[in-house]
Amino acid sequence: MKDLSKIxxxxxxxxxxxxxxxxxxxxxxxGEFDGVESAPNDLLRESLIHQAAPSxxxxxxxxxxxxxxxxxxxxxxxxxxxxxxxxxxxxxLTKLDLVIARAEADKIARIYRxxxxxxxxxxxxxxxxxxxxxxxxxxxxxxxxxxAGAGRKSLLRRLDAGFESKCKTRELTLEAHxxxxxxxxxxxxxLGRGLEITFLDGLSVAGFLNVKRExxxxxxxxxxxFTDDCExxxxxxxxEKGCAVKQAVARGEVAKLRYKSYSEIIQALA
Numbered sequence: 001m002k003d004l005s006k007i008x009x010x011x012x013x014x015x016x017x018x019x020x021x022x023x024x025x026x027x028x029x030x031g032e033f034d035g036v037e038s039a040p041n042d043l044l045r046e047s048l049i050h051q052a053a054p055s056x057x058x059x060x061x062x063x064x065x066x067x068x069x070x071x072x073x074x075x076x077x078x079x080x081x082x083x084x085x086x087x088x089x090x091x092x093l094t095k096l097d098l099v100i101a102r103a104e105a106d107k108i109a110r111i112y113r114x115x116x117x118x119x120x121x122x123x124x125x126x127x128x129x130x131x132x133x134x135x136x137x138x139x140x141x142x143x144x145x146x147x148a149g150a151g152r153k154s155l156l157r158r159l160d161a162g163f164e165s166k167c168k169t170r171e172l173t174l175e176a177h178x179x180x181x182x183x184x185x186x187x188x189x190x191l192g193r194g195l196e197i198t199f200l201d202g203l204s205v206a207g208f209l210n211v212k213r214e215x216x217x218x219x220x221x222x223x224x225x226f227t228d229d230c231e232x233x234x235x236x237x238x239x240e241k242g243c244a245v246k247q248a249v250a251r252g253e254v255a256k257l258r259y260k261s262y263s264e265i266i267q268a269l270a
Contacts, residue, residue, distance in 0.1 A: 060142050134195070
């Protein structure tokens with residue numbers, strides 16, 4: 001947080017503390033997890049991962065490289081969630097064997113590596129990157145976050161061919177904004193050697209992210225070098241005039257793909 005402006009540091013500390021306090025109030029009320037359970041929808045959307053795996057240490061963001069599944073916005077949603085949960089993120093790009101141009105996969109990996117994130121390029125089919133993945137998973141309790149079809153199950157089958165028969169499954173019942181019941185299945189697997197995996201089925205990646213539209217910008221580290229130069233202190237880096245972040249994108253100082261991802265996220269939060 002040292003690179004944030006004083007105002008942004010205060011805002012981010014307040015947001016994170018508020019979320020932790022709200023979660024604590026719910027847990028002190030009736031936080032037992034036994035079979036099927038329910039809780040206020042807004043709390044579940046912001047802390048479902050924590051409830052499913054309260055002691056997890058690493059969030060593995062699983063994203064398929066092959067189109068049309070490729071979504072940098074989902075990678076960035078996962079990175080925001082990791083910051084909120086205060087856990088280590090690992091970006092796992094899958095289905096490398098289906099990529100036509102390897103240079104494109106390397107370009108995406110380079111964008112995030114230059115920001116300081118760990119990125120693995122993997123293929124459950126060929127085995128590429130799997131030994132590195134296992135090393136990153138060992139001695140940690142990890143949550144695998146990704147859309148259906150991202151390749152989470154294929155990765156686990158490569159790590160342990162019989163994982164599906166060994167998974168312990170629990171069911172969550174959530175209430176959507178429209179009052180409809182929404183089922184989510186939490187699957188937990190212990191691969192041994194301190195390697196624990198939890199993943200959730202039934203919700204999109206976006207469903208786990210509950211931040212306000214104006215908060216999203218605080219989680220993009222590369223924006224911080226430019227935000228003080230925006231004409232408006234409340235600039236969302238969207239349609240505002242005099243936005244220093246957009247100017248940085250035009251100069252190539254902020255990756256266009258990351259900015260496009262940010263724009264997609266705040267549009268979805270509008």
